[in-house]
Amino acid sequence: MFQIIRTATILFSVLTALTGIVYPIVVTLVAQIAFPWAANGSLIESTSDGTPVLEHKNGRDWRGHSSEQGLRLGSDVIGQPFSSAKYFWGRPSATAPVPYNGLAGSGSNQATTNPALVDAVRERITKLRADDPENHAPIPVDLVTASASGLDPHISEAAAIYQIARVARVRKIEPSTVTKLVLSHLERPTLGILGQKRVNVLRLNLALDTNVRMTEAASK
Amino acid sequence: MTTSAWMEIGLYLVVLLALVRPLGWYMARVYTGQPCGLDRIIGPAERLIYRLCGIRPETEMNWPTYAIAMLVFNGLGVVSVYVLLRAQVWLPLNPQHLPEVSPDLAFNTAISFATNTNWQAYSGESALSYLTQMLGLSVQNFLSAASGMAVLIALIRGITRRLTETIGNFWVDVTRSTLYVLLPLSLLLAVVLTSQGVVQTFSPAIEVTLVESTTDAEGKPVTTQTIPMGPAASQIAIKQLGTNGGGFFGVNSAHPLENTTPLSNFLQAISILLIAAALCYTFGEMVGDRRQGWAILAAMLLVFVPMLSLCLWAEQAGNPRLTELGVDQSANDFQSGGNMEGKEVRFGVPASSLWATATTAASNGSVNAMHDSFTPLGGLVPLVMMQLGEVVFGGVGSGLYGMLIFAILSVFIAGLMVGRTPEFLGKKIEAYEMKMASLVVLIPPILVLGGTAIAVSLDLGRVGVSNPGPHGFTQILYALSSAGNNNGSAFAGLSVNTPFYNCLLGAAMLISRYWLMIPVLAIAGSLAKKKYTPPSAGTLPTHTPLFIVLLAGMVMLVGALTFVPALALGPVIEHLQLTATR
Numbered sequence: 001m002f003q004i005i006r007t008a009t010i011l012f013s014v015l016t017a018l019t020g021i022v023y024p025i026v027v028t029l030v031a032q033i034a035f036p037w038a039a040n041g042s043l044i045e046s047t048s049d050g051t052p053v054l055e056h057k058n059g060r061d062w063r064g065h066s067s068e069q070g071l072r073l074g075s076d077v078i079g080q081p082f083s084s085a086k087y088f089w090g091r092p093s094a095t096a097p098v099p100y101n102g103l104a105g106s107g108s109n110q111a112t113t114n115p116a117l118v119d120a121v122r123e124r125i126t127k128l129r130a131d132d133p134e135n136h137a138p139i140p141v142d143l144v145t146a147s148a149s150g151l152d153p154h155i156s157e158a159a160a161i162y163q164i165a166r167v168a169r170v171r172k173i174e175p176s177t178v179t180k181l182v183l184s185h186l187e188r189p190t191l192g193i194l195g196q197k198r199v200n201v202l203r204l205n206l207a208l209d210t211n212v213r214m215t216e217a218a219s220k
Numbered sequence: 221m222t223t224s225a226w227m228e229i230g231l232y233l234v235v236l237l238a239l240v241r242p243l244g245w246y247m248a249r250v251y252t253g254q255p256c257g258l259d260r261i262i263g264p265a266e267r268l269i270y271r272l273c274g275i276r277p278e279t280e281m282n283w284p285t286y287a288i289a290m291l292v293f294n295g296l297g298v299v300s301v302y303v304l305l306r307a308q309v310w311l312p313l314n315p316q317h318l319p320e321v322s323p324d325l326a327f328n329t330a331i332s333f334a335t336n337t338n339w340q341a342y343s344g345e346s347a348l349s350y351l352t353q354m355l356g357l358s359v360q361n362f363l364s365a366a367s368g369m370a371v372l373i374a375l376i377r378g379i380t381r382r383l384t385e386t387i388g389n390f391w392v393d394v395t396r397s398t399l400y401v402l403l404p405l406s407l408l409l410a411v412v413l414t415s416q417g418v419v420q421t422f423s424p425a426i427e428v429t430l431v432e433s434t435t436d437a438e439g440k441p442v443t444t445q446t447i448p449m450g451p452a453a454s455q456i457a458i459k460q461l462g463t464n465g466g467g468f469f470g471v472n473s474a475h476p477l478e479n480t481t482p483l484s485n486f487l488q489a490i491s492i493l494l495i496a497a498a499l500c501y502t503f504g505e506m507v508g509d510r511r512q513g514w515a516i517l518a519a520m521l522l523v524f525v526p527m528l529s530l531c532l533w534a535e536q537a538g539n540p541r542l543t544e545l546g547v548d549q550s551a552n553d554f555q556s557g558g559n560m561e562g563k564e565v566r567f568g569v570p571a572s573s574l575w576a577t578a579t580t581a582a583s584n585g586s587v588n589a590m591h592d593s594f595t596p597l598g599g600l601v602p603l604v605m606m607q608l609g610e611v612v613f614g615g616v617g618s619g620l621y622g623m624l625i626f627a628i629l630s631v632f633i634a635g636l637m638v639g640r641t642p643e644f645l646g647k648k649i650e651a652y653e654m655k656m657a658s659l660v661v662l663i664p665p666i667l668v669l670g671g672t673a674i675a676v677s678l679d680l681g682r683v684g685v686s687n688p689g690p691h692g693f694t695q696i697l698y699a700l701s702s703a704g705n706n707n708g709s710a711f712a713g714l715s716v717n718t719p720f721y722n723c724l725l726g727a728a729m730l731i732s733r734y735w736l737m738i739p740v741l742a743i744a745g746s747l748a749k750k751k752y753t754p755p756s757a758g759t760l761p762t763h764t765p766l767f768i769v770l771l772a773g774m775v776m777l778v779g780a781l782t783f784v785p786a787l788a789l790g791p792v793i794e795h796l797q798l799t800a801t802r
Binding site for chain 1: 224362438542560566592690
């Protein structure tokens with residue numbers, strides 16, 4: 001018995017060092033050298049004048065990205081709360097105490113039969129309709145249901161299209177301009193099979209702001 | 221159900237089945253000590269470990285010694301995780317300065333990770349330091365999986381050996397599982413995951429400025445968002461491969477930093493079933509008849525595919541109460557539709573249903589969508605998959621040894637029908653084996669149903685419920701099914717971080733893991749002692765379609781007989797309520 005405890009203790013310590021220290025350090029080293037942007041949270045930064053750096057197509061920069069003095073505008077893969085009519089809105093978020101709380105990702109965990117879920121969805125529909133009274137289209141489901149993580153960065157193509165008219169009207173720009181922007185931000189299923197067509201809301205809104213700024217500069 | 225959903229699922233099954241043979245063959249070489257390719261690199265390290273620990277790899281153990289070695293080794297794991305959780309505030313690599321964890325939560329978490337369950341009553345990003353995650357949880361992800369694989373290999377040796385007392389050396393089996401199988405695969409998967417956006421760093425959380433500021437519940441403005449960081453990818457890789465399932469972040473693989481893209485999702489979903497499926501081939505290879513392995517795998521698929529179809533159909537059908545409000549839940553060119561509450565857009569209904577079925581078929585328990593918000597029938601699928609005893613794929617090692625026990629049960633019942641002494645792969649199945657097999661089959665249901673009865677009878681249990689009606693009952697039943705079968709997934713609305721649930725579920729996990737492993741090792745020891753009985757005209761062959769159907773039927777029948785009344789009280793009633801016209 002003593003022999004077993006002794007062997008178990010040494011083997012446990014050796015394997016702990018191997019799988020708990022050496023292994024994560026090796027993965028970290030490889031990741032930091034090969035994929036520094038992705039392994040560090042896929043941060044979107046702005047240049048010193050506030051323009052977001054959005055040149056990474058689909059957010060994948062295989063060479064890595066060195067930080068300048070700009071502001072950190074967010075993570076490419078973490079959603080942010082948007083509620084003003086001039087922005088595209090993302091998924092409702094169930095995190096507390098603020099929506100899209102990065103430190104407390106959470107779903108609503110409401111059951112399909114829970115009356116609170118129906119009330120919450122009804123409230124979201126009311127808000128969507130209030131900001132866009134002329135739009136009578138059925139509302140895409142992902143726009144009124146809370147995501148699993150509370151941090152979902154995407155909405156469906158349908159949810160983006162639903163909001164085009166509102167955003168264009170509030171910003172006083174042509175709907176076709178907004179449509180073009182939405183379509184250029186459409187991400188497709190990997191290999192045509194895996195996952196869903198989707199639009200990254202933060203990225204789209206940043207592009208929207210940049211686009212407006214450029215138009216203003218051009219008209220001056 | 222759309223064509224694209226079936227293409228995604230079809231691709232999943234094709235890739236999974238294509239990997240079964242090479243990996244299964246490789247593992248058979250590893251466990252029988254034959255050259256496997258990697259031994260040239262890993263061999264010296266392996267021998268060094270044996271020398272350090274004073275292990276003589278050629279010395280074998282009888283089954284009680286094997287069981288004691290396994291228990292002592294796992295006991296060290298419980299103690300080590302408990303100490304780390306209680307002491308993390310004084311230890312390094314705690315950039316968020318998180319406090320120590322309460323005793324009951326530490327007890328629950330230590331057992332949870334040592335038993336390969338990975339039930340989580342905490343959120344990683346706000347409760348656990350990087351050191352605790354790495355040195356406590358990641359390590360247990362490796363070692364609990366390796367322990368399960370070791371016990372399986374011991375059982376296979378018991379089946380194949382004749383007239384001997386010994387069933388192998390536990391130290392060697394654990395070391396080989398870790399060094400040759402789990403570590404190389406995890407390394408590969410972890411690096412690929414980081415390329416997709418899964419974080420892997422020791423830096424503290426990062427603060428970013430919100431594009432549009434928001435307000436908190438008290439109306440105070442909030443202008444920043446904190447992005448959690450940490451060595452996540454290395455832990456996530458082994459969490460999937462070792463069927464552990466414990467997320468680095470609270471919402472597990474629904475978190476964009478834990479599962480960023482459809483590709484990372486696909487690879488993680490493959491990893492959930494990969495080793496468990498490949499071990500079937502390893503089994504066939506080691507008993508010298510590959511058809512035996514394929515037959516077991518076929519029986520697993522025979523349960524898995526229909527259950528997956530049910531889940532996908534129920535989720536895609538959506539929530540009728542939202543349709544009444546004018547919400548569009550149809551699947552079309554612009555959206556995948558369905559019941560999107562608690563799901564992520566990048567995965568949609570198909571990848572979420574596939575994951576839910578796979579993670580509960582295997583005793584993985586990680587989630588990429590919130591099962592609590594599934595439709596009643598969609599949520600019934602993961603619940604039933606756990607209640608079947610985690611033998612349809614199941615945990616690495618533990619799933620297949622559970623399934624082999626069901627195979628023994630099947631030949632026994634078939635033998636009763638024709639009045640012959642049953643045999644399994646040339647070994648007579650007698651009273652002792654049947655007693656042990658009955659323990660394996662009966663202990664989890666007793667834990668699940670007994671535990672549920674206790675929890676619903678006490679205020680302590682009922683206060684955790686967050687959804688009204690039958691769904692509240694299902695939340696409790698789900699928690700006990702998960703702990704009592706070492707799965708670890710949850711209907712996460714249930715508040716489980718209370719002393720009551722931490723202790724009840726901790727005890728269920730502990731009993732279900734080791735009171736199954738010990739009888740399995742006893743069967744291994746008993747079979748090893750027996751002589752080989754050549755097949756005769758009355759022997760039931762165990763590789764035929766007849767046996768595959770019998771085995772799958774046995775699994776379904778035992779599960780159905782045990783759990784249908786409980787299911788009727790929960791998801792079945794809820795489904796009727798949801799679909800009834802009001």
